[in-house]
Amino acid sequence: MSLTSELADPAGQLSRWCARVFTGSGSVARRVEEAVHGLQPVRPALARPPRQHWAEVGGAFGQRVADLVQAAPPYYALLGMLRAQWGSGAWAHAQAATYPTHAGLPADYRARALNVRPAATTWLDLGDGFPDIEPIPGAPGLWADFLTRARRYQARHVPPGMLGEPGAEAGTARTAWVLSACEDIYRSGRIEPRLARIVDGGGTVEQLRALPGEEVVTELTGLARLLHERGVLWELRRRAEVPPEGTQLGIAGPTIVPGWADGDLLLGRIDPENGIGDGTATLIDVKTVVTVRDPARVTRWLWQILLYAWLDTGDLYRIREVGLLLARHGNLVCWPVDELAGELLGSEAVVEHRRDEFRVLARTILDRVGLSLPES
Structure with a gap:
């Protein structure tokens, strides 16, 4: 608790x-x-959106603002991937170690990068604690591709401290939605069925990014625009x-x-x-x-x-x-x-x-x- x-x-x-x-x-x-x-608040396009809509948009926008502040690993999304058996502990640490915040750490810390977090004047070492599991075939490669593309996109179009053009924010919103869905696995144990079908069925990055509907992407883009306005x-x-x-x-x-x-x-x-x-x-x-x-x-x-x-x-x-x-x-x-x-x-x-x-x-x-x- x-x-x-x-x-x-x-x-x-x-x-x-x-x-x-x-x-x-x-x-x-x-x-x-x-x-x-x-x-006047930004409201959903649907007059009566489903209850899940609020949590999805809230989680995705939280991820967007996190990326605005720091180019750090999506810690809890990676933990959600582990809980879904879409990657091993060593794989998750390796992914976290590729983010700008962690890339310069000594090798022994990079080997457990997901559990090493920055504080104001030091680093917190949360230990290891991941069981050795055999991930679902194909899932680690799919997620590694997704995360690699997301890092490159952010570095080019929406680096920390900056908002992007509308098209760039729309692309970032799709990434944030998917990462938030993975974080929800960690926090609730629930796997979004559409997400599971793509990952477990050998899907593509493009299919993952197509999961959030246009009305959700428009709403998230509007929230980002409001930060500037x-x-x-x-x-x-x-x-x-x-x-x-x-x-x-x-x-x-x-x-x-x-x-x-x-x-x-x-x-x-x-x-x-x-x-x-x-x-x-x-x-x-x-x-x-x-x-x-x-x-x-x-x-x-x-x-x-x-x-x-x-x-x-x-x-x-x-x-x-x-x-x-x-x-x-x-x-x-x-x-x-x-x-x-x-x-x-x-x-x-x-x-x-x-x-x-x-x-x-x-x-x-x-x-x-x-x-x-x-x-x-």
Whole structure:
């Protein structure tokens, strides 16, 4: 069980603690709603899209924004491929090692690259942990071709920190959709039937990329365009200290607590030798909902981004601000960590006490599942 699922359980120990101590949550949730007042959201082309549509678009856009921030391996898509027996552990490590973020690692780290993740000033080594399996014939070659083409396309048309022309964004959307479908295998165990038929039946990269419908591709392209039109791309770049075009903006998919808490985006100027440039970074959670009028849901988002920052007990990511990227509205809402904590708690005077109390509770929860908080 992850921190997200803990918060989604109203009877759970963590969600009950949050409800008791974060007495100012309602007023902060209303401020999030006010932040998008008057902004017309990007909506699906279908009047009543199937329930699965929302998750598919949300996952694919999350992958697109991750690629915008950093040319890193699609960690959880690769883990999904492993779960589907479409590749071996050694194969997945070899694929991860080809991405720009990992290509310069020493040979022993590249040999287990999927479990080596960048932090602000160091690298996290998550160990090995993959069983030796015999993959489905043909699948590793198909996925290797798919990933190779995707890397080349990104480097040429949509490098980190930049949005592409409409045609390039449409092509990127197709890649992101497929990778998100693979990530869903890792997270839920469910394999999209059309995806399985192509891979298990000896299909082609072109067939994989044809899976998302035109209405989905158009919607994803519209979400990307909104990042530019409403100034979000500039704000993301500003929080990364405006690096040269084509340069990463931070870290995609930061691992806060291995096996329990993974963020969406960490923004900050990355120095190859010294990590985050000025010692500060902004942790961002990406949301693709049409409305933010559900205070209970928005409250859980706020709790999560604050608790993620509090979980970085070793200060591996230098998180000093947190925020929500409301993708369908083209808006980014951010707070300094201590300011958000004070507003949620209703008093800045108790921030340090409640943070320490939460960490004790988190250690108790993690101990039950054999996990631990990160160290410096």
